[in-house]
Every structure is written in structure tokens, then in C-alpha cells.
Amino acid sequence: MGLRTSGAIASRIARGRCPGLERWVFSMKTMLLTGCLMMASVGAASADPAPGPAANRAAIDAQIEKSYPALDALYRDIHAHPEIGMQEVRTAALLASKMKAMGFTVTEKVGGTGVVAIYRNGPGPTVMVRTELDGLPMEEKTGLPYASRAQTEYEGKMTFVAQSCGHDVHMAAWIGTAQALLAMKSQWKGTLMFIAQPAEEQLKGAKAMLDDGLFTRFAKPDYGFAAHVGSGETGTVLVKDGVTSSNSDSLQITFKGRGGHGSMPSATIDPIVMGAHFVTDVQTVISRQKDANAFGVVTVGAFQAGTVGNIIPDTATLKLSLRSFDKDVRQLLLDGVKRTAEASAAMSMAPAPDVTWLHGTAAVFNDHALAERAAAELKAAGGDRITYVPATAPGWSASEDWSAFVDAGVPSVYFTIGGYDAATLAAFKAKGEAVPSNHSPFFAPDHDKAIRTGIRTLTLAVLMVTTPK
Numbered sequence: 001m002g003l004r005t006s007g008a009i010a011s012r013i014a015r016g017r018c019p020g021l022e023r024w025v026f027s028m029k030t031m032l033l034t035g036c037l038m039m040a041s042v043g044a045a046s047a048d049p050a051p052g053p054a055a056n057r058a059a060i061d062a063q064i065e066k067s068y069p070a071l072d073a074l075y076r077d078i079h080a081h082p083e084i085g086m087q088e089v090r091t092a093a094l095l096a097s098k099m100k101a102m103g104f105t106v107t108e109k110v111g112g113t114g115v116v117a118i119y120r121n122g123p124g125p126t127v128m129v130r131t132e133l134d135g136l137p138m139e140e141k142t143g144l145p146y147a148s149r150a151q152t153e154y155e156g157k158m159t160f161v162a163q164s165c166g167h168d169v170h171m172a173a174w175i176g177t178a179q180a181l182l183a184m185k186s187q188w189k190g191t192l193m194f195i196a197q198p199a200e201e202q203l204k205g206a207k208a209m210l211d212d213g214l215f216t217r218f219a220k221p222d223y224g225f226a227a228h229v230g231s232g233e234t235g236t237v238l239v240k241d242g243v244t245s246s247n248s249d250s251l252q253i254t255f256k257g258r259g260g261h262g263s264m265p266s267a268t269i270d271p272i273v274m275g276a277h278f279v280t281d282v283q284t285v286i287s288r289q290k291d292a293n294a295f296g297v298v299t300v301g302a303f304q305a306g307t308v309g310n311i312i313p314d315t316a317t318l319k320l321s322l323r324s325f326d327k328d329v330r331q332l333l334l335d336g337v338k339r340t341a342e343a344s345a346a347m348s349m350a351p352a353p354d355v356t357w358l359h360g361t362a363a364v365f366n367d368h369a370l371a372e373r374a375a376a377e378l379k380a381a382g383g384d385r386i387t388y389v390p391a392t393a394p395g396w397s398a399s400e401d402w403s404a405f406v407d408a409g410v411p412s413v414y415f416t417i418g419g420y421d422a423a424t425l426a427a428f429k430a431k432g433e434a435v436p437s438n439h440s441p442f443f444a445p446d447h448d449k450a451i452r453t454g455i456r457t458l459t460l461a462v463l464m465v466t467t468p469k
């Protein structure tokens, strides 16, 4: 998933809405004004060890200090050896072995290459924590010493592979979260259901795991949590209420003409003309049929037809990506694309085109009550700057098949964590350049802090729902 919008929200924070910073300034003033009182109360606070979010965070940070060198090595290993969706054999085995070593009951090959790791710790809720396993079919150009040079066969062609979406950060944070929760197991009750999901980039791994009995062979979780690193500042966490990512639909359209000589077009039916009409006309679905206030995108990302200038080909094949937040808008786009394609063909007296839905996923909706509660818990814990983004704000235009778990009835929160240190962001800004986003060949997050924030966020969220009242 790409998280351009996390940068936009981060800049909103930079423009002056930074409640964490305000609180910090306020508390510093309070400390200066009431120095003696504070000195006296320090002893009182340390004499009261009642666990709460701040004490939990201190315990998590202590565990991170112990586990971080090994997590860093794991991150670099996974980064240097990425695998494409549904081929994540090495990556899955690596995570499975680490979870087994910790005492989890591990089942491999769930939904292809997926891993399910269960840890029971008395009566209580079942909580799912997910990482993705897959890399992307692209060449990494970061120049990092542990950059990937891996190649594999994908859709019939050889391609480079890279962890350019940050799923390597998520995997290290996933292991670190399990370690922190086990170190604190006297504090919580319930069942951990840690899952490592294949093929998120292809938006099909979550469904593959569900179709393979994830919620029937194991358990249907009471809560679900996941986090994605983006191009915001490290040490920031966005907790979005309501719609979080977009509906995504990938379509293929094949216009069927009649080929012939380029000098005799009247003897042919030209599929390139049909496709060209379609590419421009389909944008009226966005500009004239969709509510102007509703988010919706139709992109024609591929147009393949013909070989040389003097041959009119038989067919033209187009590939499209549709995005929306609202389910009615999603249907309006799907209907509008099909209608426009059929009209373009009818104008040329051609047969109806083949319109094929390739794959897609629904928008992620974070649970309102759980998102509010998680934001409050994370803020109370301190350590990271937490921004609660209300349901009325738009989600990100990227898409995520985490929605498959949400739509299967699991109340969930999908967090967004910052990936670039303030100094890195400032250096890019000074050059007048945007930082490389997820899916850029130059995407190189400051993984050290991002992994730590990921562990804190996910561990605090699990403790929030598993700590006996």
C-alpha cells in the first residue's frame, strides 16, 4: 500500500496542529513553575507501580532495547531477500521459526504462504495482529548496503523484487510485538493470533487466508490490529476513524475490431479508435456522473494494441484502476466504465467489448469506538506523537486488503506510522524534493525508529483489549 496521504496529514501537523507538542510545552512550563512540588511527587509516582499506558510503554521500551539488535538484523535480512506475493517461502519460514522459538503454535501454508501463530494465555479475547510478507516486482535503487538485487519470474517475465512498501518494517515490528507481549504476559489474558499474510500488494492474500479457513480452523478474532509505515515523520502515529483506505478495482477491457490495411480503414473496424474514445469519454463518469464531493478515480494505466503504423489491429486491450471510498460510488464507477466501453464499441459498429474484473478490494474502515479508545491509550502512553483523524476526514487513496478481515466482522484499527526522521525530511525539503514514497525505487525509511514505533503501537493496542479490568 502507498501512503502519500500520511505525508499530507503530517504536513497538517507541521502547520500547527500538534497536540502532543503543545502538551509537552505545557508540561515543561508546569514543571518549571512547580519544581519543588514535582520533586516531591516523583517519589510518590515511582512508589505507585500500578500498570497503566505509561508504565506499559516503559516496559515495552525496555523489551525493545533488548530485542532490537536481532530485529535490526532480521529487517536487513528480509530487505535483502524480498519475495513476490504468493512466493514468500523463505520469508514465511523465517517468521514461522521465530514464532515457534517463542512458544507460539505455528501453522504454515495458510492461504498459500501465510503463517498463523497462536499463543494462549488464559481466558480472554482473541486478538489478531497482522504483518504482510510480500515485496514488489520492481528494482530497488536506494544504494543501501543491504539493498535487494533479487530477481524472480512474475507473470511470465523475469523481474527484480524489492521490499519497497515497508513490509520488512512491519515484519520486524510484528516479531518485536510478540516478544514484548510475551515478556509482559503476567499483565494480560487472552489469545494472540499473529498472522503473516501473503500477497497484500496483489490484494488477494487476506482473502486467500480467509478462504483457507483462517477464522474457522483457528478462531474468529475479537479484535484486529495492523500498522503500515508511510512517508510521515518517525515517532508519529495516525489513528484514522472510519474510512482509512480506498475501494480498489482492477479491470481489463478488450475492444474487438476487424483488422486490415492501414490505407483502407473503411474495410476495418478500428479498435484503437474505440479505445481512444473510451479513454477520454470515461473521465465524464468522474466529472459528470459522480457527485463532485465524493472521492473517485478512474485511471487507464495500460493501452496495448497494434504493431506498426500500416496495420489496423484486431483488438485493443486496456487495463484500468478504479478507486473510491463509498460503496455506491464504487458501483457507479464500475457501471459507468462498462457503459462507456460498450458505447465506444457501438459507435464503431463493433461487437460489445469484453470487460473483465481482474481483482480488487473494499475500503478499510476502522472501528469508531476502538479507534477512539486506541488513540486515547497511545496518547496516554506517551513516547510517540499521536494524531486522531476523525471519520469525517477522507481516507488515503491507496488500498489494502486488510478490509477483507474487517468485512468478515473483526472490529479493527489499522494504524499509520511515520517512516522518515525529521532530519531526513528536512534534508529533502532543503533540496526542494519530496521524500520517496512507498513503492518508489528509492523508498528507504529510517527503519530503526519506525520499527520501535510499530512495536509500541501494536503492543499497547493489544494490552488495551487484553488487560483484565
Ligand SMILES: [Zn+2]
Binding pocket: 001, 002, 165, 201, 438, 439
Ligand atoms: Zn504497497
Ligand SMILES: [Zn+2]
Binding pocket: 001, 002, 165, 166, 167, 200, 228
Ligand atoms: Zn504495503
